[in-house]
Amino acid sequence: MCTNTSNATCKVEILHGVAYSPLFFLGLLVNAAALCAFLAKRDCWTDTYIYMFNLAIADMALVLFLPFRIYDAFFCLPKTTLCTFLINIHFTNMYARILTTTVISVQRYLVIRFPLQARSWRKKKETAFGVCLVIWVFLVTxxxxxxxxxxxxxxxxxxxxxxxxxxxxxxxxxxxxxxxFIPLMIIVFCTSRIICILSKAENKSEEKKSIIGLVTANMIVFIVCYTPIHTGFLVNYFYIPPSHWQSLYIPAHVYFHVSEWIAATNCCFDSISYYFLLKQS
Structure with a gap:
């Protein structure tokens, strides 16, 4: 177990595996339930359902490969092309979630800002399917x-x-x-505009209040989950010279593990959106 690492690094890896274990079981449970619920309503899907289903697929794909991450934390997988595949799977699904969440935020804003045009658009489902396909093609490419x-x-x-x-x-x-950065700016803009429009509405129904709460929660979760890891990418690339890495290795190692785990927890938080969508349908 962790034979090619120092004692401090080994402890970090063990804690890493312990942290991912409950995330795997919880993520598997909530995303399996979400996928089953979506499939049960496939006859009445809207464009929102398609976007949310795409988000659930990305969440589930990340969760299904977490056992490899847990095993690596305890026993160290050999460095083969399997590792390259696992890294690509992990981050492809993370960015699929980021981009799909961004599209959902834009779609919500357009529906609230231009309600008449949104109702009259007849190819919403086809557009949603095309957008999801473009996201996956872009990431795989x-x-x-x-x-x-x-x-x-x-x-x-x-x-x-x-x-x-x-x-x-x-x-x-x-x-x-x-x-x-661009998805973050889009989500912040769309969320702030949605809150502004619904707050100024004369008829402040419970549904509008719940929408304000939902979009606010989604924005906060997005910022909390994805800011640490991208801050780490930025700092690591621009401000940490390789010659000084050894003295900074342990704290940086801990930070990246924690930030990756925080980003992965988003696969469970997405269930909040699934719940409200299915509740309103």
Missing amino acids: TCAVFRKDNYPDKLWRCYERCKNHRLQKEFIVILLLLGF
Whole structure:
């Protein structure tokens, strides 16, 4: 167990595995229930259902591969092409969740800001399916283009890259800009506008209050879950020279593990949105 790491690093890895274990079981439970609920209502799907179903698929895909992460924390998986595949799966599904959440936020804003036009648009389901397809094609293509960045010779452990092998500049720009900062700005804008529009409405029904609470909660969860890991990407790339890495390794190692775990917890928080959607249908 952890034979190729120091005692301090080994303890971090064990805690890492312990933290992911309940996340796997809870995530499996809530996302399996969500998928079953969506499939049971497949005859009355709307564009919102399609977006939420896509989000549930991304959540479930991440959860199903967590056992590999847990096993690696305790027993250290060998550095093979399987590790490259697992890293790509983990982060592809994370960014699928980020981009789908962004699209859902835009869709909610457009429905509330332009209600008449939203009702008259007849190809909403086709558009939703096309948008989800574009998201997956973009992410898979990005992984294929930059696949060498996570080859076994660039890895220190199965799920961790060597710190002296930095990601390509173009790749880090895509991760930070398209994968986080732009979605964050869009979500903050859409959420603030939704709150402003519904707060000014003369008829403040319970449904409108619940929508305000839901979009606010979704924005807060998004910021809390995804800001730490992308802050880590930014700091690691621009401010930590490889020659100084050894003295900073343990705290940085802990930070990245914690931030990745926080990002992964979003697969359970999404169940809040599923609940309100199914409740209102």
